Amino acid sequence: MLVRPAADDDDAIWRILEPTIRAGETYVLPRDMSKGAAxxxxxxxxxxxxVAEEASAIVxxxxxxxxxxxxxxxxxxxxxxxxxxxxxxxxxxxMCEHSLGEARRRGFLAMxxxxxxxxxxxxxxxxxxxxFAIVGRVPDAFAHPRxxxxxxxVMHRAL
Amino acid sequence: MLVRPAADDDDAIWRILEPTIRAGETYVLPRDMSKGAAxxxxxxxxxxxxVAEEASAIVxxxxxxxxxxxxxxxxxxxxxxxxxxxxxxxxxxxMCEHSLGEARRRGFLAMxxxxxxxxxxxxxxxxxxxxFAIVGRVPDAFAHPRxxxxxxxVMHRAL
Numbered sequence: 001m002l003v004r005p006a007a008d009d010d011d012a013i014w015r016i017l018e019p020t021i022r023a024g025e026t027y028v029l030p031r032d033m034s035k036g037a038a039x040x041x042x043x044x045x046x047x048x049x050x051v052a053e054e055a056s057a058i059v060x061x062x063x064x065x066x067x068x069x070x071x072x073x074x075x076x077x078x079x080x081x082x083x084x085x086x087x088x089x090x091x092x093x094x095m096c097e098h099s100l101g102e103a104r105r106r107g108f109l110a111m112x113x114x115x116x117x118x119x120x121x122x123x124x125x126x127x128x129x130x131x132f133a134i135v136g137r138v139p140d141a142f143a144h145p146r147x148x149x150x151x152x153x154v155m156h157r158a159l
Numbered sequence: 160m161l162v163r164p165a166a167d168d169d170d171a172i173w174r175i176l177e178p179t180i181r182a183g184e185t186y187v188l189p190r191d192m193s194k195g196a197a198x199x200x201x202x203x204x205x206x207x208x209x210v211a212e213e214a215s216a217i218v219x220x221x222x223x224x225x226x227x228x229x230x231x232x233x234x235x236x237x238x239x240x241x242x243x244x245x246x247x248x249x250x251x252x253x254m255c256e257h258s259l260g261e262a263r264r265r266g267f268l269a270m271x272x273x274x275x276x277x278x279x280x281x282x283x284x285x286x287x288x289x290x291f292a293i294v295g296r297v298p299d300a301f302a303h304p305r306x307x308x309x310x311x312x313v314m315h316r317a318l
Contacts, residue, residue: 028231068274071302072187072311112297114273115227136295136313138271143230152231154295154313 001059001091003098006049008037012058017042018083024145026120027079030143042079050098052082052091059086062095064102064123067112076108076159096130104159111157117142118151131157135138160218160250162257165208169198171217172210175314176201178243179316185279186238190304201238209257211241211250218245221254223261226271228265235267235318251282263267270316276301277310 005012017038018039029041042063043049060082067077078099082091103111113132116124120137128134136154144150165172175196183190188200201222202208211219219241220301226236237258241250262270272291275283287293305307 024230028227028229030229033229068187068300070187070189070192071183071276071304072274072300074302075297075300105243110299112300115231135297138234138294138313138315139317140269141227141231141234141271143233145230154297154299158298 001094002053003050003067003095004053005126006061008050009051009058009061013042013049013061014039016058016061016081016083019080026117026123027081028115028142046100050095050102052095052098054086054089054091059083059089060091060095062099064099065107066108067114072110074107076103076111077114078111092126093130096126100130100159108159110159113126113153113155114154115141116155117144118142118153119147124153124155127155133157160253161212162170162209162254163212164228165210165220168217168220172201172208172220173198173241175217175220175242177241185276185282186240187274187301207261209254209261211254211257213245213248213250216242216248218242218248219250219254221258223258224263225267226273233266235262235265235270236273237262237270247252251285255285259289259318267318268318272314274300275312275314276303276313278303278306283314284313286314292316 047063047065049063051058062080064078065072067075094124132155135156138152141147141152142150206222206224208222210217221239223237225232226234241256291314293312294315297311299308300311301309
């Protein structure tokens with residue numbers, strides 16, 4: 001699997017973002033978000049965007065950014081999405097490992113995830129395996145379309 | 160003290176924002192942020208902005224917004240700043256109490272502060288007195304200009 005900067009891959013990125021956004025189970029984005037709004041968010045100014053490629057198909061994408069400005073600019077933040085038909089093959093792990101290296105290379109001292117939906121157990125376990133600790137738990141922060149209100153976790157690791 | 164929506168109070172708001180931003184001890188904003196950028200941030204789309212007025216002087220300002228979109232849009236978030244020469248007179252408390260009412264009125268179910276600098280002890284104590292609990296603590300998340308790296312707290316209360 002190759003993880004590389006996303007060039008003109010907007011259609012491939014949207015094919016990954018769309019089902020995740022429509023499902024509304026893991027990201028705090030409007031479920032009816034348009035393609036244009038979703039790509040503008042994913043490619044926000046200050047986001048470095050990468051894709052994971054396997055057998056010349058895009059199977060995942062992530063962004064890397066500073067989590068805060070000013071006195072918080074030394075902490076990175078990422079968002080990762082894996083293609084619906086490529087789950088369980090290590091795509092998220094490959095992207096996260098790549099992002100930790102990229103963040104170090106850019107001088108960040110830590111990485112923080114602000115909003116990991118507690119019911120996304122596979123993600124929580126993966127981030128823990130990759131060295132992230134749960135440093136916060138916000139009660140009922142997420143309105144899950146099937147499960148109702150669930151907690152959101154704040155996760156963190158030093159780089 | 161009257162807390163009311165901020166109309167054409169940009170100069171009064173900037174007089175409050177500027178010393179706080181320049182000090183860089185409590186907000187994750189660039190210390191050299193321009194007036195235009197600071198007001199654009201404070202008055203971001205989606206922010207409802209209020210001012211606290213005392214004897215016809217503006218002594219504080221706050222914004223209220225949804226902390227997240229989509230499945231997180233039921234949780235409010237606020238940022239408060241008190242004028243340098245009006246500290247210790249209950250301005251922040253009056254604004255926070257006002258914001259809790261405003262947030263309830265708008266249908267929010269909880270309020271969350273994402274980044275309370277641990278060394279801002281007066282604020283931490285005030286939020287606790289107003290019913291907020293510390294639900295997260297991110298190690299070394301803030302580069303304080305005098306104290307070095309300090310933790311940031313996530314604080315939360317139901318409405």
